[in-house]
Amino acid sequence: MPLVTTTKMFADAYAGGYAIGAFNVNDMEIIQGIVQAGQALNAPLILQVSKGARAYANHTYLVKLVEAALEVTGLPIALHLDHGPDFATCKSCIDGGFSSVMIDGSHLPYEENVAETKKVVEYAHAHGVVVEGELGQLAGVEDDVNVSAEDASYTKPEQVQDFVARTGVDSLAIAIGTSHGAFKFKPGTKPQLRFDILREVAQRLPGFPIVLHGASSVPQEFVAQIKQYGGAMDDAIGIPEDMLREAAKMAVCKINIDSDLRLAMTAALRRHLTENPGHFDPRQYLSPARNAIQAMVEHKIENVLGCAGKA
Ligand code: G3H
Numbered sequence: 001m002p003l004v005t006t007t008k009m010f011a012d013a014y015a016g017g018y019a020i021g022a023f024n025v026n027d028m029e030i031i032q033g034i035v036q037a038g039q040a041l042n043a044p045l046i047l048q049v050s051k052g053a054r055a056y057a058n059h060t061y062l063v064k065l066v067e068a069a070l071e072v073t074g075l076p077i078a079l080h081l082d083h084g085p086d087f088a089t090c091k092s093c094i095d096g097g098f099s100s101v102m103i104d105g106s107h108l109p110y111e112e113n114v115a116e117t118k119k120v121v122e123y124a125h126a127h128g129v130v131v132e133g134e135l136g137q138l139a140g141v142e143d144d145v146n147v148s149a150e151d152a153s154y155t156k157p158e159q160v161q162d163f164v165a166r167t168g169v170d171s172l173a174i175a176i177g178t179s180h181g182a183f184k185f186k187p188g189t190k191p192q193l194r195f196d197i198l199r200e201v202a203q204r205l206p207g208f209p210i211v212l213h214g215a216s217s218v219p220q221e222f223v224a225q226i227k228q229y230g231g232a233m234d235d236a237i238g239i240p241e242d243m244l245r246e247a248a249k250m251a252v253c254k255i256n257i258d259s260d261l262r263l264a265m266t267a268a269l270r271r272h273l274t275e276n277p278g279h280f281d282p283r284q285y286l287s288p289a290r291n292a293i294q295a296m297v298e299h300k301i302e303n304v305l306g307c308a309g310k311a
């Protein structure tokens with residue numbers, strides 16, 4: 001089966017009250033862990049690649065690994081550029097085999113975001129590729145961009161119809177209080193998402209797929225395990241999974257998860273190497289790391305996304 005776009009995935013997810021997981025991939029073990037979970041639960045998948053992932057692993061390696069995943073699993077898989085910083089990067093991914101790209105103009109003044117997004121949409125659609133745009137700015141760290149909580153801004157619902165109509169985007173990422181990275185809310189604070197904004201956006205864009213970035217839940221058992229086996233992490237909490245499940249039943253059709261995969265993989269590696277100090281064959285410590293990714297993705301599919309059996 002060739003790569004799919006997200007068009008049918010999102011239409012089915014919207015109608016069915018569930019979401020598709022968009023998982024960040026950087027190497028073979030991460031890809032294998034994710035698709036093994038998709039296979040085990042017959043779930044559609046979005047594998048997403050950031051600018052940093054392309055710099056780390058090389059565009060062609062990642063595309064070929066995802067092609068291998070398609071061939072091995074037969075699952076519906078979209079290959080998506082995460083946080084495309086500019087037209088040139090989006091074009092390179094469209095020309096280089098991706099089925100979906102994000103142009104992240106969320107940091108630009110509104111009119112510039114519209115113009116840059118429209119330019120990407122025109123090129124992408126002419127090549128059969130779908131586009132995610134973003135309005136509103138999340139706090140947190142992504143690639144080399146660090147947005148402080150003070151500089152973050154919620155999406156303004158009154159802008160969304162104009163943005164979608166003028167750009168032609170296929171999905172829209174909005175800011176309702178999620179944030180990138182493993183440090184979202186300080187311990188003791190009560191995580192809150194602006195469901196009122198999500199509701200208003202959904203009313204203004206009936207049937208239109210909405211995307212949530214920064215949606216890791218930062219499971220405390222993995223943070224504890226990393227610390228137990230010699231790692232150092234500040235205490236923090238993530239987005240409660242029941243809130244994400246609620247959003248998935250509404251207009252949210254794509255939920256982005258990266259930090260939780262990093263936590264699961266790092267915890268498994270640290271534990272394995274501590275318990276097996278004599279191991280130096282990478283297959284010995286990368287196997288439990290890959291299994292940890294698979295277990296995490298299965299957990300998300302069942303408890304957050306609701307997309308088991310929807311492939
Ligand atoms: O939102 C950003 C993703 O977690 C990707 O992170 O830019 O470090 O690859 P990265």
Ligand code: 13P
Pocket residue numbers: 024082083179180181182212213214215216217256257258259260
């Ligand atoms: P997390 O850092 O919460 O996993 O978010 C990932 C993300 O939004 C990728 O675009």
Ligand code: ZN
Pocket residue numbers: 083142180213214256
């Ligand atoms: Zn993101």
